[in-house]
Amino acid sequence: MSRVAEAEIFPVLKGKVAIVSGAAQGMGKATAEVFLKAGAKVVVCDIKKEGEAVAAELSKLGDVIFVQTDISKSAEVQNLIEKTVAHFGRLDAAVNNAAMTPDRTPLTDFDEDYWNKLTSVNLTGTALCCKYEMQQMIKQGGKGTIVNITSINGFRSQPNMPAYTASKHALIGLTKHAATEGGPHGIRINAIAPGAIYSEMSAAALATIGTTEEAFTRSATLLNRFGMPHEVAQGSLWLCSDASSFVTGICLPIDGGFLAMMSCPQATSPRPLVPRILEGKLAIVTGSARGIGAAIVRNLASKGCNIVVNHATKTSDEAASKLSAELENNHGVKAVGVRADISQRDECATLVEAAKAYFANPATGKLQIDILVHNAGILYLGPLQNVVEEEFQHIYAVNVLGPILLTTACMPYLPTDRSGRIIMMSSINPKVGTLHTSLYSGTKAAMESMARVWSRELAERATVNSINPGPVMTDMYLSASEETKQSLAAWNPLTPLAPVRPSDTPEVREIGQRFGGRAAYDYEIAGLVGMLCSPESGWCTGSLISANGGLAFGF
Secondary structure (H helix, E strand, C coil): CCCCCCCCCCCCCCCCEEEEECCCCHHHHHHHHHHHHCCCEEEEEECCCHHHHHHHHHHHHCCEEEEECCCCCHHHHHHHHHHHHHHHCCCCEEEECCCCCCCCCCHHHCCHHHHHHHHHHHHHHHHHHHHHHHHHHHHCCCCEEEEEECCHHHCCCCCCCHHHHHHHHHHHHHHHHHHHHHHHHCEEEEEEEECCECCHHHHHHHHHHCCCHHHHHHHHCCCCCCECHHHHHHHHHHHHCHHHCCCCCCEEEECCCHHHHHHCHHHCCCCCCCCCCCCCCEEEECCCCCHHHHHHHHHHHHCCCEEEEEECCHHHHHHHHHHHHHHHHHHCCCEEEEECCCCCHHHHHHHHHHHHHHHCCCCCCCCCCCEEEECCCCCCCECHHHCCHHHHHHHHHHHHHHHHHHHHHHHHHCCCCCCEEEEEECCCHHHHCCCCEHHHHHHHHHHHHHHHHHHHHCCCCEEEEEEEECCECCHHHHCCCHHHHHHHHCCHHHCCCCCCCCCCCHHHHHHHHHHCCCCECHHHHHHHHHHHHCHHHCCCCCCEEEECCCCCCCC
């Protein structure tokens, strides 16, 4: 984590008394520290007893006390104000930072107890703080400043956080209203909306999903880094100082440019209206950081599905992070990249644990994996006599054992009402006997056979089907040698949909004219996956679906 130097702090709050709630850690603790350095007398408020140790630690910087408070309880907030005034004689500023962490369930499945608990703290608790803080400031003759800490979620929703997002939107409205009441008394009330701020929690999350700080922050900020707690604290310092004396009723984003990035035309792309028939479901798609896998997750996300973007290597961390951000921004779902080699049993367990961390119901801990797409695969080409034992072991470990291990790891979390969907991404090769694919074709034929077996074994949990694409316009195909493309072109005269059309892209037309026919677009393959994952495909299982332009028919 790259450290950001703290700005010089001047005694702009000298003689002032400030309350900082949620100050036992993170942004609250940083705010208490900054306010003390600016000359304020500070009341550290938190529901956690650890706030007492924080107050002791910060006492070297100035006058500070700790008052343990549950801000969702009116009597405790009144007690906070009374003890503040009893000890310091008055109240001049307050930073209402205390809040609960986000929920992690879709609105269609939200936990009502958690909703009530979260809103009682994040919204009602902040309102109670404003109520009694303003009462005390008015009693003193007016003047004072209050800062409510909301979130970028107060401007832009993120998936599976209905209670948190609603409370943070509401805080902006509360701040605006409070400003209208406080104005005549000289009381200024503003809000701050932090974005991606560094904490121990955020560092642990990066490790869990197998991505890097650099990859994540490129998708979440214009400054390509996390914000630091003290940078949010500096915003509160400005809003509580006389430097902002004509500022009230605003919400100040401190987000590294996230909201600006989201408002840029380049940041989002128009998409067709698609029925969100997979709303709230969760899909794990292996090998999905690029190529066909990326097209599959885009299709599923457009239908409302939350996504685990699985990839196997560190080199794909950034691609997975950017794709996850794209899915969230463009489709309003929750998506996360997880690096895991599915040919290893322990890494399959790691993948499932990461899914639990991000998608399990926070109240019950329950996780449901609705869709599993086995897309990851490796390819070795060569004539029969050139088969190498190590390559044989490797390709079967990834292409065959991997789906077995991952499906086994996911089985406890599959639905129990037949609504689950498992898709095996096979290939045209075992069907037509493409030259030099002894290893690859063998693994894909094995996947088709496993699908038929699993369709019986998992009948009460999920349908299981296979798809067999031919050549697809992905990086793998485009980077293949001319010789490889020429060998694949031999099948074009037998493929009904291969002829190039004027509506095809220039790149496709150029390749199609050279080789007598075109490859598939990745979204055409993804569309068939989306079809098989829909509720309407509930009576189709154990099938091999032709996805090759008609080179091999589905019988």
